[in-house]
Amino acid sequence: HGENRPGFYDPEAWDEMIALGWTALAVPESAGGVGMSLVTATALAEEIGRASMPTPLTSTLQTTYVLKEAATPGAEEWLTKIAEGQAASLAIQARDGSHLPESTEVFVKDGKLFGTTNFVQDLQKADLLVASAKEDGITKLYAIESSANGLTMHFDKIVDLTRDQGRVSFDGAKAECISEEGTNAITKAMPAIYTLIAADIAGGCEWLLQTTAEYASVRTQFDRPIGFFQAVKHPIVDMMIAADETRSLVYSAACAYDTEPEKAQLAAHLAKSSAADSAEFCSNRATQLHGGIGFTWEHNVQIYHKRQLHSKQLYGDAIWHREQAAIYL
DSSP: OOOOOOOOOOHHHHHHHHHTTOTTTTSOGGGTSOOOOHHHHHHHHHHHHHHTOOOSHHHHHHHHHHHHHHOSHHHHHHHHHHHTTOOEEEEOBOTTSOOSGGGOOEEEETTEEEEEEEEEETTTTOSEEEEEEEETTEEEEEEEETTOTTEEEEEEOOSOTTOOEEEEEEEEEEOEEEESOHHHHHHHHHHHHHHHHHHHHHHHHHHHHHHHHHHHHHOEETTEEGGGSHHHHHHHHHHHHHHHHHHHHHHHHHHHHHHOGGGHHHHHHHHHHHHHHHHHHHHHHHHHHTGGGGGSTTSTHHHHHHHHHHHHHTTOOHHHHHHHHHHHO
């Protein structure tokens, strides 16, 4: 944990995204949205990762899918707010990083929220939060404005400078219950959540690959471009293989969610597992092959490297996702 460091953010770019209808992309038409597929949202998330853009759009898209799976009149009202341009984030993770519904450390008492939720993404940018909380041992979903009374934000000091993250403490905060079946809604939305963060990683991997290949063609050593040497050439090819594998699995997962729901969980676990591995591998190779400048503020590689390592851990690392995938195989 660290000081309240303002998250890097471009309000004008966010306003343009709203004007283009990007926040409404995955919101059903009945709630004022565009009602597009996860494949479409995934393409957008990939481009955000490719640009390493500081924006709450990916968090907002992930929240959208939880609200869609809740499928209640209350959830639809909050979907309308997202369609109108409000940024949203999920407050569903426990202190140990678990995002499984039964792990929530927030509870309901007399219709109010108490407890703390951790690892809330883009917290400084979010207008509203969707939180999981237990009442009588049952996990339910609640929606609340980030400015509500009884809600306190604590910001984490993270290595990823393109995002912000924090904890939210509830002390008698009044929130709207939007689903009595929170476990079901979160479980059904998780493939979309995994796929979107994996898409962000895929975009970042592609940027790292292209930037490193270009650098290897112009940086000379021993009177030759360093890309001439096998010690450089082979790792770049390995980066390409890793990036292509991840992208293939990401779009396979998005297609499964849209057209074959019974395969969505497995496909999403495979996509996030691959993405987490590719995030670390491509970042390490890019930083190494850029030589000394790759470790400095003079080059953008370090920005992507930090974002990729943060994304790698979000909603489970590669080992955890492989363990989950094994259940389906």
